[in-house]
Amino acid sequence: MSLLEIKNLHVRVDGNEILKGIDLTVNAGEVHSIMGPNGSGKSTLAQVLARRDAYEITDGSVTLDGKDLLAMKPEEAACEGVFLAFQYPVEIPGIGNTYFLRSALNAQRKYRGQEEMDAMDFLPLFREKLALLEMDDKLMSRSLNEGFSGGEKKRNEILQMAILEPKLAILDETDSGLDIDALRIVANGVNSLRNPERAMLVVTHYQRLLNYIVPDFVHVLVDGRIVRSGGKELALELEEKGYSWAEPETAGVGASAAPALRRDGARA
C-alpha cells in the first residue's frame, strides 16, 4: 500500500475548478517535486492535502496509509502524520514558540495514545533540532513567528517538521524569500529528515531548490493537471525550456502521457 494515493482529484474554489483530475502515488521514502507556473494549482493541492476547509472537492479520492484523508479535519490529518510547511507562516502574538511546539507535539502524541512529553524531556529534543537548523534559541523565547524575518520563518517551519516527525511532509514554496545561505540551511534540515518511512512533496516553481533537495520524481502541474512526470532531470529540462515546453500540444496527449510516466516513476 502506498503512503499517499491521489485519484482523479477535482477541486473547486469559489466555483472555479482549480484541480482538474490529479492522479499521484507517493510511497514512503520518496521525495516528489511538484513544479508548475503561478496559478497552476500547486498550493491548492498542498492545502487540500493538509485539509484546509476553503476548498470544494467535487470528485476523486485521497488516501493516506489507506485511510480516507478527505474525511479528516486538519488536526486529524496532522495527527495522522501530514505536515505542511507553509508558504506564508502566520504570526501569532503572545504564544511562545517553545510552548506552541510542545503543545502541538503533545496534541499529536495524545491522539496516538502516547504519553505527553513534559518540559524536561522536551528541551533536549528541542535543542538538538534547533542546532540542526542553526537557529538562535533567543528566537524561541519570542512569540510564534512574530518579528521573524522571511528566512527565520521558513527555518521555523522546518524546525517544527523536525520535531513533529511527520509521515508526509509537504513543503509549499519553502524556497521563496530565502537567500542562498538560508536555502542551504533549510535544505540541509530537510535532507536530514529524509528516511525510508517518510515521504515528501516539494512544491516549487524554481528548479533552484531541487539542486539542494534532490527529488526522486518530478511532476509538472499546469492548469490543474499533471502534464508531465519524470525523474530529477525533468526539472533541469524545465528550467532550460520553460513551462510552455511541458504543456501538451493537445489536452489528450498530455493527459494520457502523464499517468504512464508517473506509474513508471512510482515503481522505480
Place this chain on the structure above:
Amino acid sequence: MSTDMNVVHELASREYEWGFVTEIEEDRIRKGLDEDVIRMISAKKQEPGFMLEWRLNAYRYWVQQERKQAEPRWANVRFAPIDYQDIVYYSAPKQKKQLSSLDELDPEILRTYEKLGIPLAEQKLLANVAVDAVFDSVSVATTFKEKLAEIGVIFCSFSEAVQKHPELVKKYLGSVVPHTDNFYAALNAAVFSDGSFVYVPKGVRCPLELSTYFRINAQETGQFERTLIIADEGSYVSYLEGCTAPVRDENQLHAAVVELVALDNAQIRYSTVQNWYPGDKNGKGGIYNFVTKRGKCLGRNSKISWTQVETGSAITWKYPSCILQGDNSVGEFYSVALTNNYQQADTGTKMIHLGKNTKSTIVSKGISAGHGQNTYRGMVKILKGAEGARNYTQCDSLLIGDKCGAHTFPYIEVKNSSARMEHEAATSKIGEDQLFYLQQRGLKTEDAVSMIVNGFCKQVFRELPMEFAVEAQKLLSVSLEGSVG
C-alpha cells in the same frame, strides 16, 4: 464559516456555571427608594449620625439628577430604562445574632462559597489570601482578620469600619469619588449596604493578598457595595475582587463604588476578575455592571495599578481611573474585556495628571465574539502643572466572527507642552489563517482559539497575581466556548 468554526459553535450551549441559587432566609426590605428606605438601611446597620447625613445628602442629589434624567447616556451601550422603584435596596441573609467566628456562619452560605471555589474556612485557604465575602448586601465573613490586625492592617466589612474606625471613614469616604461624581455614584452613596474596608499603616507591606468575593443571590435586588482602601505612607497592598450571580431572567443592577487612596511612596494593586451572570445566549437577563472605580495617588512617588478581566455582565460601564496628584506618581490600567453573545461593554480608564513627572500606562485588550459589542473609552488628561508627564496607551481589539463589534474612543487633553504621549491601537480578527496554522500542527479548534486569545491577553494576565492569572485564563476559555461561528 467553516465547519471547524462550527465545531466551536456547538460548544456554545454550555451554561453559566455559577448560576445556582442558594436557599436561605433573607432579611429584605420593601421595594423602592425614598428617604425612609435610606433611614431604614442606616438603622439596620446601626450607623452613626454622620453616615445617615452623608447618605441623605447623596440621595437628595440623586433625586435631582433623576428628575433631570441625568442617567449617563453617552456610553456605547443600549438598554431599556431602569425602574429604580422596582428594586430591593437591602437584602441580607438572616442571622440570629452577631457572629463571633466563621463556625457560626449559616452552613448554606459556606456551601455557596465552596461551590464557587472560595472556601471560607481559613485552614483551606490559599496561604496568602485573606477573603472578605459579600453576600447580596452584606459582608458575611472576613478571614484572617486577626492575623492582619497583628501588623496593624485593618481588613473588614465597611459596616464594621464605620463602627470601629469612624475617623478614617469620615476622612476618606467620598474623597476620591464624591456622590456628585455621577448618577450611579450618587445612588450608591445613598443606598450602599456594605463592602470592604482596608487600611494599611505606614511602612507595612501587606503580606497577604486581600480578596473580596461578591455574590448576588436574592431576586430583584441590586447590589451596591462600596470599597475603600487606604495605603498609608510607604505601604503596599494587593487586592483582588471576584464576582458571580445566579441565572435570572430579569436584569439586576450592580452599582458599586471603589475608592483607593495612596499616600507618599505607597502602592496599591487592585485586580478584578468580573464574572457576573452575562445573560443567556439570546441576551435575556444578566447583570448591569455600572461601577465607579477611582484611585488617587495623593502622595509623592505613589502608585496605583488596576488590572481587570471582565468576562461577565450583560452590560459593563466601568472606568477604573487614577488621579495622579503626587509628584512622580504612577497610574496603570491593564484590562481584558470580553463580550460574547449579546453582551455589551463600554470600559476603559481615565488618567488625570496633576503632579510633576507623573506617568501612566494603559493596556486595553477587547475581545468581541458572537453579537458582542466592545468599546474602549479612555481619557488622558495632562493638566497645566503636570510638568514632564508621560502616558503610554495601547488598545487592541480582537474580533471573533463577523457579527460582533469593537469600538475605540480615546480622548486626550494636554495642557502642558512638556508632556509625552504615545498611543497605539490595533484591531485584528482571529483569522482562518491563524486557526488553520495551529490546527495543521495538531491542535483542536477550541484549543487553537483559546491559545490565540490567551496570547492576545498575555500582557494583561502577567500583571495579575499568579493564582488569579490561572483562574482568569480558564474563565476566558469557558466564556469563549462557542464563540467562533
